[in-house]
Amino acid sequence: MRSKWRRKLYFLLNPRSEYEDSDDEDSIGNQDGEPDKSSNVQTFWNIFNANQGVAVLTMPFVVKCGGWLALLSIAGVAVISNYTNKILVSCLYDYKNGERYRARNSYMDIGDAFSGRYGRTLVHFAQIFEQMSYCTLLLILSGSILEKSFPHMGLQRSDWTAIAAFMVLPNILLKSITDVSWVSFVAVLIGQVVYTILIGFCVWHLPRWETDAVPDFDISQYGVAVGIIVVSYASQPYMPAIEDSMKEPAKFPQVINLAYLANTGVKLGFGIIGFLTFQEQTKQVITRNIPHGFLHLPINVLVFGLALSSYTIPVYTVFDLLQDVNVSWFPLATLLEGTDRLTRITMFAARSFIISLTLLTGVIIPHFGLYMALVGNFTGMCLAFIFPAIFHMKICYDRLEWHHFAVDTLVAVFGIFGAAIGCHFSILALLEAYKDD
Numbered sequence: 327m328r329s330k331w332r333r334k335l336y337f338l339l340n341p342r343s344e345y346e347d348s349d350d351e352d353s354i355g356n357q358d359g360e361p362d363k364s365s366n367v368q369t370f371w372n373i374f375n376a377n378q379g380v381a382v383l384t385m386p387f388v389v390k391c392g393g394w395l396a397l398l399s400i401a402g403v404a405v406i407s408n409y410t411n412k413i414l415v416s417c418l419y420d421y422k423n424g425e426r427y428r429a430r431n432s433y434m435d436i437g438d439a440f441s442g443r444y445g446r447t448l449v450h451f452a453q454i455f456e457q458m459s460y461c462t463l464l465l466i467l468s469g470s471i472l473e474k475s476f477p478h479m480g481l482q483r484s485d486w487t488a489i490a491a492f493m494v495l496p497n498i499l500l501k502s503i504t505d506v507s508w509v510s511f512v513a514v515l516i517g518q519v520v521y522t523i524l525i526g527f528c529v530w531h532l533p534r535w536e537t538d539a540v541p542d543f544d545i546s547q548y549g550v551a552v553g554i555i556v557v558s559y560a561s562q563p564y565m566p567a568i569e570d571s572m573k574e575p576a577k578f579p580q581v582i583n584l585a586y587l588a589n590t591g592v593k594l595g596f597g598i599i600g601f602l603t604f605q606e607q608t609k610q611v612i613t614r615n616i617p618h619g620f621l622h623l624p625i626n627v628l629v630f631g632l633a634l635s636s637y638t639i640p641v642y643t644v645f646d647l648l649q650d651v652n653v654s655w656f657p658l659a660t661l662l663e664g665t666d667r668l669t670r671i672t673m674f675a676a677r678s679f680i681i682s683l684t685l686l687t688g689v690i691i692p693h694f695g696l697y698m699a700l701v702g703n704f705t706g707m708c709l710a711f712i713f714p715a716i717f718h719m720k721i722c723y724d725r726l727e728w729h730h731f732a733v734d735t736l737v738a739v740f741g742i743f744g745a746a747i748g749c750h751f752s753i754l755a756l757l758e759a760y761k762d763d
Contacts, residue, residue, distance in 0.1 A: 363573040366581050372568050373561070373585035375514055378592075380467060380636060381558035382521060383611050383629070385593050386600030387695050390608045392551030393541045397594055399548075400555055404590040406737060407559035410714035412579055413734070414562050415569045417714075417721045431570070433563045433709075440717045449713065453563055454647045456705040457640040458684055463698055464640075465490050465688040467611060468633045474614050475626045484689045490630075491685035494637045498677035500645070513635035520628050524612060525596065527621060528603040535602040549751030552744060553699030556706040558593065562714060610695030644680055696756045703748030711741030 364372065388396050417436045420429040430436055437449035469487030476486075541547075569578045601608050604615045613629045616622050691697045715738035719731055726734075 364568075364571045365573060366577055369568060369572050369578070369581050370585050370588075372571070373565075373582055374589050376561035376564045376568070377559055377586070377589045378517060379558070380464065380517075380611075380629075380633060381554065381698065382517075382593060382596055383524075383613060384554050384695050384698060385558075385597030386604065386608045386612045387610045388551045388554050389597045389601035390541065390606070391544075391547040391554075393543055393548075395543055395548060396551045396555070397598065399552055400593050400597065401590055403552070403555045403559055404586050404593075406740070407556075407561070407710055408582060408586045409733070410711055410737060411562055411565045411582055413718040413722075414714040415565055415578060417717055418566055418569070421725070428570070430566075432566050436566075436717050436721065437713070439721050445717075449709075450647060452705050452708050452713075454644055456560070456701065456709060457643045457647070458680070459687075459697070459701040459705070460640040461637055461644065461681075461684040462687040462691070463694060463701070464633045464637045465494070465684055466692055466694045466697065468493075468630055469688065469692065470611060470614065470694060471626050471630045471633070475623060475630075483692050487688045487692070488685060490634070491681060491688075494634060494641070495678065495681060497638055497641050498674050498681065500638070500642055509635050509638040513632060513639075516628055516632045516635060520613075520625065520632055521592075521596065523621070523625055523628070524616075525599065527616065528599045531603050535599075536605065537602070539602065539605040541606075546751045546754060549703070549748045550696060550699040550755050553702035553706065553748045553752050554695060555702070556710055556744075556748075557698050557702035560702070560706045560710040562710050610693065641681065641684070645677060648680070691756065693756060693759050696752060696759055700749065700752040700756065703745050703752050707741045707745035707748070712738050712745070715741065 385400070388400070392399060414433070414436065417439070418428055418430045419426050421427075430439060433453070434446050434449050437445035437447075439445070441448075465487050468490030469483045469485075472486035472489065473481070473483045565582075569575055572578060572581075600612045604612070607615060609615050611629075613625055616625050715734040719726070719734045722730075
């Protein structure tokens with residue numbers, strides 16, 4: 327039986343599919359109870375979009391922090407993330423009498439197979455923290471954009487961030503995944519327009535490019551760069567649903583290879599041309615570098631719309647994940663879903679509280695790129711590298727060769743050391759930024 331999270335995520339990633347009532351709660355899409363399966367092309371776009379988002383706007387800042395090594399790291403992290411996505415999907419399957427069958431449906435199910443309730447809870451709360459952090463990042467981005475767009479209003483960035491939080495407050499009224507999926511579709515469209523305009527602007531200023539402007543290696547800045555890169559590739563929680571939605575799941579490895587190749591090309595290209603255009607003046611979000619003129623306000627409005635529309639997916643995910651928390655000492659979980667009027671009021675209050683928490687964090691840590699780096703070096707490393715590697719070694723123990731264990735061990739060690747070093751330098755960079763404020 328499909329888990330509720332997997333059914334919802336299926337619609338989240340397929341905004342044009344519709345839920346048709348059926349006697350079977352697992353029926354999705356058509357009348358025979360089978361889901362509307364995705365073609366290989368649709369799966370390609372699902373994976374591609376899962377690894378895009380507003381993180382692309384920070385790629386020039388990544389190059390500024392890490393220099394040429396940052397470009398190599400974008401490609402390297404892509405290779406490792408591609409690998410961990412594949413081994414995570416392999417953990418969904420078991421074998422019986424030589425036949426391969428799907429025994430699990432989600433990342434949390436894999437955590438459960440690794441270490442029972444504790445493994446499931448660990449994955450559950452790591453996802454909650456990451457999604458809430460992503461909500462916070464979007465509010466920080468919104469506040470930064472509004473401050474840059476209206477400098478003469480006399481409001482501080484924290485004031486603009488609060489205004490942005492007020493504007494996303496209607497998300498507490500979300501009733502179904504259908505509402506979320508259409509907002510997600512709008513976010514994807516806005517994102518493509520923003521990326522196209524920014525690339526055009528940078529190419530237009532080709533004469534100012536200087537390849538020798540790329541900074542030298544600095545370990546403290548490089549740690550920040552790696553954290554941001556990891557966030558941009560931390561799509562592992564979505565892959566079980568994406569793979570299950572395929573008409574031909576056996577072709578998942580080939581499709582994800584193509585999607586990662588295309589996505590990495592976009593990030594490399596966007597990062598290098600963005601940095602070469604603005605060089606040492608490159609901001610944490612490249613849109614802040616657009617000078618006042620005919621493009622300034624339109625691009626900021628578009629990015630603001632992208633941030634607001636992108637907020638819906640992670641905040642609804644938090645609502646859903648908290649609602650599924652099965653622990654008696656966590657009362658917020660029972661408040662997020664209700665049937666009668668009083669319970670709905672408490673649900674709206676609980677959802678408002680969650681949005682308020684993302685606002686509070688955004689006001690306390692107003693630095694988009696640096697906070698993204700911290701999140702990437704913490705939960706990003708866990709969900710994208712450490713967990714998949716150690717889960718794979720235990721769950722698939724009886725069908726792995728020695729070189730599989732060697733590779734998984736290297737990935738896990740890389741994730742652990744990367745998390746420790748990256749968090750250290752990300753925190754130092756945040757403290758330094760506070761001194762400069």
